[in-house]
Amino acid sequence: MIRQQLNINKMSKSVLTITLNPCIDKSSTVKGLVPEKKLRCEAPKYEPGGGGINVSRALKRLGIASTTILTSGGRTGKLLEELLQKEELDILPLPVGNETRENFIVVDTLNNQQFRFGFPGQPISEEEQINILRTIESISTFPEITIISGSLPEQVKPEFIKDIIQICKHKNSKVIVDTSGKALEIAVNEGVFLVKPNIGELAALSGKSELTETTMDEAAKNLIQNGKAEIIVVSLGAKGAVLYSEKGKIQQAAPLVKVRSTVGAGDSMVAGMVSVMVNEGNAEEILRMGIACGTATTMAEGTGLFLKEDVDNLYQYLLQKHKGNGK
16 A cells, blocks of 8 residues: 555554665576676566565564555666555655666575675655655654664765654654664664664774674663663674663574575564564563564575564574573
């Protein structure tokens, strides 16, 4: 369903996702990836992509409704909207003059290696950026949770994310940010509810070149004490993740699975955590569901997201393991 901008005041969803640099993920397979040779690929598969979009898609699979704000331009933008409508997401596409970007993912079937080619998003004009802010500002019944996820388009200043965060916080929405680089630094300095850096990004946020497990704890604790975030979830990849809050630290190892693709795993992790927040779960449940969803997505082929059945099985596995450790 496409929500027209004139009807934005009718929105009463509990979750809003914002994707400023969405894409179409175009994936295929090839038997033997070698240079200077014409390679015969299988028919391509097209799927919606971009941080907030993937979070909304994953939430849908978990039975959580959300509204998805995204920029949309040209032929690719139209295809993106059509794909999201097929998944029955509640979308608010904001028109932009430039073409929505594509990414290309190819898997070499000889060794199951995946190659990911990401293209930059086209610039968004100042007028279009103002329209984005006005649209967000115009939401009267604002969602309880706002997720700003993904990269920024070319030539969009990182400070733009600060403007969005300020509007959302003024509307009393809990802001979750999952981005990188200067935009992540600006978001954290503005102060958010939850942020999900990897250990390298946490080091950068703390002004360090690198962190050990011990200094990672100190860095996260300092950011929380200084009001930069209420919850920090540090992603450790295959090793799992660590959740920090005022109440302390919770660490959870990831289950061992056969990894087919890592596309969308981080977004799925965010969706898993949000699904528990919506239902007012505790910190342990938030982290456990996040890891279950992220891990389940790595089991999917190509650019696909998790199967709900895999999430349920992994969550129960982690829960039993937790009980078995006597915690």
